[in-house]
Amino acid sequence: MGAGGGKLTVVLTGDGLTVxxxxxxxxEGAQVALAPEAVEHMRETRALVERALERGDEVYGLxxxxxxxKKVRVSPEEIPAFNRALIQNHRVAMGPEAxxxxxxxxxxxxxxxxxxxxxxxxxxxAERLVTAxxxxxxxxxxxxxxxxxxxxxxxxxxxxxxxxxVDLGAKEGLALLNSNAFSTGLAALAAADLERLLDAMDVAGxxxxxxxxxxxxxxxxxxxxxxxxxxxxxxxxxxxxxxxxSYLWEPDAARNLQDPLTFRCLPQVHGAVRDxxxxxxxxxxxxxxxxxxNPLVLPAEDRIVSVANFDVLPLAAALDFLRIALAPxxxxxxxRAEKLLQGPLTGLPDALAPRQGLAENSxxxxxxxxxxxxxxxxxxxxxxxxxxxxxxxxEGIEDRMTMAPLAARRLAExxxxxxxxxxxxxxxxxxxxxxxxxxxxxAATGRARARVRELIPFMGDGDPLxxxxxxxxxxxxAGALGS
Numbered sequence: 025m026g027a028g029g030g031k032l033t034v035v036l037t038g039d040g041l042t043v044x045x046x047x048x049x050x051x052e053g054a055q056v057a058l059a060p061e062a063v064e065h066m067r068e069t070r071a072l073v074e075r076a077l078e079r080g081d082e083v084y085g086l087x088x089x090x091x092x093x094k095k096v097r098v099s100p101e102e103i104p105a106f107n108r109a110l111i112q113n114h115r116v117a118m119g120p121e122a123x124x125x126x127x128x129x130x131x132x133x134x135x136x137x138x139x140x141x142x143x144x145x146x147x148x149x150a151e152r153l154v155t156a157x158x159x160x161x162x163x164x165x166x167x168x169x170x171x172x173x174x175x176x177x178x179x180x181x182x183x184x185x186x187x188x189x190v191d192l193g194a195k196e197g198l199a200l201l202n203s204n205a206f207s208t209g210l211a212a213l214a215a216a217d218l219e220r221l222l223d224a225m226d227v228a229g230x231x232x233x234x235x236x237x238x239x240x241x242x243x244x245x246x247x248x249x250x251x252x253x254x255x256x257x258x259x260x261x262x263x264x265x266x267x268x269x270s271y272l273w274e275p276d277a278a279r280n281l282q283d284p285l286t287f288r289c290l291p292q293v294h295g296a297v298r299d300x301x302x303x304x305x306x307x308x309x310x311x312x313x314x315x316x317x318n319p320l321v322l323p324a325e326d327r328i329v330s331v332a333n334f335d336v337l338p339l340a341a342a343l344d345f346l347r348i349a350l351a352p353x354x355x356x357x358x359x360r361a362e363k364l365l366q367g368p369l370t371g372l373p374d375a376l377a378p379r380q381g382l383a384e385n386s387x388x389x390x391x392x393x394x395x396x397x398x399x400x401x402x403x404x405x406x407x408x409x410x411x412x413x414x415x416x417x418x419e420g421i422e423d424r425m426t427m428a429p430l431a432a433r434r435l436a437e438x439x440x441x442x443x444x445x446x447x448x449x450x451x452x453x454x455x456x457x458x459x460x461x462x463x464x465x466x467a468a469t470g471r472a473r474a475r476v477r478e479l480i481p482f483m484g485d486g487d488p489l490x491x492x493x494x495x496x497x498x499x500x501x502a503g504a505l506g507s
Contacts, residue, residue, distance in 0.1 A: 034132075036154070037062050038140025041132070041312045043305060046212040049157060050129040056157045058150055062139035066147045069321045073144040076328055077194050083328045084319050085110075085198035091421065100194070107197030111184055114201055117177035119168035122206070127165045129209030130182065131157055133312060134200070140313070143199040144321035144328065149192075156186055165206070171413060172428035174316070174334035175206035195319075195328075203316040204336045207428035211308050211343060214436040215301070218350070220503040221442050222297060225357060226259070227505045228449045229290045230266040231469045232360045235456035236370060239278035240267070242288045254302065255295030263291060266506075270466035279371065284363060286356040293353050300349035307342040336428045340409035343431035347438055351405035354442050358398040361449045362391050364456045376455040378485045387455055387483060390448050397445040404434040404441075447496035450476050450505075458482050472505045 032052075034045045037059040048054035076083055077100060089096040090110065098106050122130075131153050137143060138150040156163070163185035169177035183200040192200075233240065243264050248257035271277055282288060320331045365388055367374035374380065375388035408427040454476050457465065465473060479495040481487075499505055 033057050035059050036132075036136045036139040036150075038065075038136060038142075039313050041136045042309055043212045043216055043312070046129045046132060046209065046312065047216045049132045050125040050209070050213060053160075056132065056135065056154045058135075058139055058147065058154060062141070062150075063147045065141040066138065066145065066150065069141040069144045069323055070146050072321055072323055072326060073193075073195055073328065075326070081328070083195070084330050085202070086195040086319075086328065090198065103194050104191055107192040110197040110201065111180050111187070114176045114180035115184055117166035117169040117181055119166055122165045122167045122178070122210075124162055125213060126206075126210050127163055127182070128157060129213055130165065130178070130205045131163075131186075131209075133205040133209045133212075134179070134182075134203060136313065137203055137205065137316060138199065140315060141323075142315040142321050143195070143317050145196045145199045146193060149187075149190075149196055149200070152186060152190060161186070167433075170206060170429045172204065172207060172336060172340055172426035172430070173422065173424055174202045174318075175204050175429060176201055178206035178429070179203060199317060202318055202334055204311070204334060204339070204428055205316070207336060207339065207432050208308065208311045208316075210429065210436065211339060211432040212312060214432055214439060215305050215308050217439045217443075217501070218301060218346070218435065219305075220501065221439050221446065222294070222301065223503060223506045224443075224446050224450075224500040225353060226262050226294060227266060227469065227472045228357065228446050228453060229294065229360070230263050230466065231450065231453040231457065231472060232364065233263075233267065233287060233290070234270055234272060234462060234465055234469055235364055235453040235460065236283065236287055236360075237277060237279045237460065237462075238272065238283045238287050239280055240272045241278075242283070243267070243291060247291065253295055253299055255298030255300075256291055257295070258298055259291040259295040263294075266468040267466035268468070269464060270469065271462040271464045272466075284359075284369075286359040286363070289356070293356050297346075297349045297353045300346045304342040304346040307339050311336060311339050335424060335426060337409060337426050340426040340428040340431045341407075343428070343435050344407035344409050347405040347431075347435055348407070350435075350438055350442070351402045354398045354401045354438075354445055357445055357449050358394045361394050361452045364452050365391050370456065372456060372459045376452065376459060376483075378459070378483065378487075382485070387452055387489065389489060390452060394445050394448040397441045397448070401438045401441040401445070404438045408434070443497045443500045444493070446500050447493045450496055450500075451480050451490065451493060454480070455483060468506065475499060475505060 033055045135153040165181040179201045248260050315333050319328045363369050375386040377386035408430045411427045413425045480490050
């Protein structure tokens with residue numbers, strides 16, 4: 025990245041693109057530029073494509089059709105019409121339009137892939153994508169239809185929108201179609217949102233401990249020494265930092281020798297998600313910079329070879345793994361919130377009423393909503409990357425799928441549900457803390473409580489149940505709780 029004209033610019037080289045870069049471009053309007061060396065490399069690999077065409081080499085998607093039509097030769101004179109038909113014939117997506125940020129992340133991923141030079145397109149093709157990003161163009165890309173062996177329906181929509189007036193040369197139509205840019209861009213944004221959610225889950229979990237008057241031996245540093253998973257070590261440190269100065273560290277502050285598992289296992293459960301997240305983010309960033317196309321231009325060998333880099337099982341499987349790890353963390357958050365509503369477990373009024381014996385259910389009905397949210401989230405955790413496909417399509421050639429778009433979309437949906445579940449968890453924890461009236465909260469948990477209370481006041485005698493917790497969810501989504 026670099027700065028240009030006082031505004032952040034993400035410079036594309038084909039390497040080094042990060043999740044943070046994707047967020048800056050997709051959501052924050054950062055400008056994009058092609059590195060001069062990338063432009064030169066694209067010219068060199070494009071010259072190789074032109075040589076292969078002149079020699080009459082048999083190259084998939086350049087001098088032949090695609091899929092089952094790979095046996096059909098395409099003459100140089102037919103190439104412009106072939107490219108146009110290739111895009112139009114793959115416009116089979118359905119459903120609602122993808123959000124603007126997802127489409128922008130997709131465009132960025134394609135531009136970076138072209139900058140890598142392995143696709144063999146002219147620099148002008150990548151420059152068209154960069155221009156569209158910088159001008160804020162909003163191509164229409166439909167959400168459904170890809171099986172994750174290149175996101176052909178989505179990329180065809182994008183190519184149609186951006187290149188309808190552009191004469192595409194040999195291999196350029198296929199280069200625009202044959203990638204998993206939609207899955208990768210969506211996964212990058214979902215990963216960024218999950219990172220903020222994990223920070224908020226730590227805050228909510230720490231506030232739960234104060235609300236429950238939990239035994240903080242569960243945060244002893246020795247836990248990480250004897251079981252040194254990076255996620256456990258970082259979760260222990262993070263929770264201890266959030267609770268710095270809390271009354272929980274005082275002797276005899278704990279009400280129980282051992283608390284329920286969803287409290288006691290907090291660092292282990294959150295640590296597992298942290299480790300899964302670190303692995304998955306690494307996979308996403310590999311794919312943000314990887315060749316996902318077929319065929320592959322090899323300058324060192326002066327030839328173009330058929331490959332299968334559109335199979336993104338490493339990404340799809342990682343996204344499955346991450347959703348599986350996230351599900352029990354959200355379930356644990358739900359269980360802690362439910363227990364805080366139960367007077368026999370907390371020593372506080374039932375349903376966190378302002379006083380014992382009230383006829384109304386106070387915050388109790390929030391327990392129903394958080395159960396509904398986390399149940400939906402758990403159902404989204406089911407793996408999809410092992411799905412099978414019928415071999416009857418295209419003479420049985422296309423007999424693999426990764427379902428990477430669904431894996432990424434389900435992660436985004438889980439995060440969305442998780443943000444709302446954590447918003448409820450925070451409101452319940454704040455009510456419990458206020459009823460318990462501890463002498464001191466942790467410095468960070470105290471600030472988090474104050475921010476929630478600016479939006480949702482204490483529910484006193486006769487007060488209505490807060491009907492809209494979306495402002496608290498906005499705090500979670502904005503990452504505004506952990507500082």
